[in-house]
Amino acid sequence: MSRSLTLKKIDGKPGEVYYPLQLNNNPKPVAGPGELLVRLHAAALNHRDHFQRQHLYPAISFEHPLLADGCGVVEAAGPNASSSIIGKRVILTPSRGWDSAPEGPEDAFFTIGAHTGTDCGTAQDYVVIPEAEVELAPEYLSTAEAAALPLVGLTAWRAFVTKSGNALPGRNILITGIGGGVALSALQFAVAVGCNVYVTSGSPAKLERAMEMGAKGGVSYRDGDWNKKLTALLPSDRPYLDAVIDGAGGDIMARVTRLLKPGGIVSTYGMTVGPKMDWLMSAVMRNIELRGSTMGSRKEFAEMVAFVKKHQIRPIVSRVVKGLDNMSEIEGLYEDIREGRQFGKLIIEIVPDEKGGAKL
Structure with missing residues (x-):
């Protein structure tokens, strides 16, 4: 089984509606050719997630899991994917459609998480993702810190x-x-x-x-x-x-x-x-x-992660709540965004962090 958080569709006008969160039970996915099965350990919120709940963001999906930032451990590799990465901690590329062009995306560009263009989102237990769309998480970071890095970084x-x-x-x-x-x-x-x-x-x-x-x-x-x-x-x-x-x-x-x-x-x-x-x-x-300037390319993502590792930069974590089913405290994270209370990223810890938790 793989739980996921999605938006529940209700009637309402953009800017006036506020879609509820919904916890779902899904079959555990299987990695296909060139794909990795990642057990997500932590996911992070962004302002876009708050905008999605108000229908102030394009191409919202009510079926696909929320959130674009995540860190997890590779549990399995599909055919033609490298088995050497199994057991390693990775962070997910938070967007799709932009490889390396410095001017802008080469293709239709979007951010993962509750988007109609992809079923990938990080508010779930397991995700299947192309091997090319992950980077090894910096070893010195806690899992919460690693999950805080991708989109904002x-x-x-x-x-x-x-x-x-x-x-x-x-x-x-x-x-x-x-x-x-x-x-x-x-x-x-x-x-x-x-x-x-x-x-x-x-x-x-x-x-x-x-x-x-x-x-x-x-x-x-x-x-x-x-x-x-x-x-x-x-x-x-x-x-x-x-x-x-x-x-x-x-x-x-x-x-x-x-x-x-x-x-x-x-x-x-x-x-x-x-x-x-x-x-x-x-x-x-x-x-x-x-x-x-909007997000960035896959090439820039790799450059950013390398820079973070070189300079031993630690993303700033504002608050961590424990449990994908901890709905009341997850609602509190959205409230932090709405009220502008946070200093740094807001994290959902899906699996307890063996590295000792976030360094606040």
Whole structure:
């Protein structure tokens, strides 16, 4: 038997409906040619999972398991798959349809988990997955930490490394909305590279934690003049931003245009404030570039995992609940997202972690 969590369809308009969670019992799957059977030990939530419950995400499936992030142990290998990987801990590629093209996906691109394009999702006991769609989990990570890495790590890697053009020592980088998983991963990557990182948040506690992680300074976006306060934090020998890694949208261009160097980059991976963002003539006159960035390719995923291993980076875990059938506490994870309480990733531990649990 393999349990799975799916969405239960009920009537309601997008943005008004909130689909309930449903626990299902399914036959244990069997690995086919080139496939691996993975016993999932932990899965992680993302903002997209909260959007799916409100029908604010495309191509939602009510049959396929939820969640895109997962870590587990390979239990069996199908024909033409390598048996040497049996017994090893792996993390799953969180998306499909993008192999290596730097410009964008070569094919129809989507994220796994409650999607009509694939029955793959990580909120289940067992998953069958092509061997090419896994990476060995870094050995030093707990299973919860490993499950926290894939989607946010890949998104942050493309936004910062591939798209910003400023993943270089000494560059001044602003990362907005610190506390979310992508922003925290971008912070960790930028610090490892040697950038001077500055952050925004509405929470003084989150700003303090970010500075403990290596940020040079932070400002509250609740302050009406936060961009002016940020100006005062920049180093005198480089009193400007080289790039902004943004997941909020809203009035970000009005805030940062004068802070950015001529030709500076705004790399945006989301718009949590709203689906539109103003573009200013002053940004045009300063040759500032706005670059959209969504997830990343299979090649970038492998590069990101290798970088994490090299620099011994630990994804930040906010909270872990135990049990795929622990519905009340899993609902609490969704509430954390809705209220913006988390600092890092929210994890469902499906199998007890032999490595000692998450390091919070």
